[in-house]
Amino acid sequence: MIWKNxxxxxxxxxxxxxxxxxxxxxxxxxxxTPAGYKVIIFSVPNSKRIGRYAHRMVMETFVGPCPExxxxxxxxxxxxxxxxxxxxxxxxxxxIARKVEHGTDYNGARNPAAKLELDQIQKIRASEExxxxxxxxxxxxxxxIGRVKxxxxxxxxxxxxxxxxxxxxxxx
Numbered sequence: 001m002i003w004k005n006x007x008x009x010x011x012x013x014x015x016x017x018x019x020x021x022x023x024x025x026x027x028x029x030x031x032x033t034p035a036g037y038k039v040i041i042f043s044v045p046n047s048k049r050i051g052r053y054a055h056r057m058v059m060e061t062f063v064g065p066c067p068e069x070x071x072x073x074x075x076x077x078x079x080x081x082x083x084x085x086x087x088x089x090x091x092x093x094x095x096i097a098r099k100v101e102h103g104t105d106y107n108g109a110r111n112p113a114a115k116l117e118l119d120q121i122q123k124i125r126a127s128e129e130x131x132x133x134x135x136x137x138x139x140x141x142x143x144x145i146g147r148v149k150x151x152x153x154x155x156x157x158x159x160x161x162x163x164x165x166x167x168x169x170x171x172x
Contacts, residue, residue: 004061008052012042014061018054018082030054036079054082059089071095077102103165115140118162121154 006012006020014020019027020040030040031051038054055072062084066072070089074081077099090098099105116124116138124134124145131145138145147153 006057006061008060009042009044012057014057016058016062016084018058018084020054020057032080038080038082055079055087058082058084059087063089073098077104079104100161115144116148116154118166121148124148 001015001017001019003013003015003021006014012020012022018038020030021027022042028040028042030038032038039051040054040057041049041051043049053072055074056066059066059072066089069091071092073088073090073095075086075088075098078086096105120138124138125148127134129137131142131149134145135142144153
């Protein structure tokens with residue numbers, strides 16, 4: 001395993017396997033965000049404790065600073081896999097497209113704040129009933145129903161891809 005000094009704090013080392021340690025000490029476990037990203041908490045001299053995403057630390061150490069307009073993307077869609085070979089700098093648009101491809105995006109029912117499921121969205125869009133009636137039936141606001149009908153939330157392209165993904169999963 002190759003270890004290199006973390007360029008933003010020479011007290012730490014980062015491996016190409018995604019591990020972080022203070023020099024001469026054990027690997028730091030860190031904590032995990034609800035989205036599955038590993039965060040390393042460490043103290044900065046004369047400052048408070050700060051958190052750094054492990055995947056960003058790996059890229060900063062082995063590739064260099066993140067270019068403007070880019071972000072770190074996990075190639076296999078697994079946010080816990082911080083190996084250098086699984087990381088790439090790419091645009092936000094490309095990263096989101098990759099998440100949609102992997103099914104790891106937080107759109108639709110996978111969004112923790114979602115109030116509706118895919119089958120309900122399809123029923124709302126097919127319905128001729130008033131927004132008020134639909135809002136009462138599905139337990140959401142009239143504004144939410146309006147956004148669904150106008151494709152401002154649960155965009156049709158996403159709905160089509162989600163239906164296709166579910167059909168593939170049930171066919172296997």
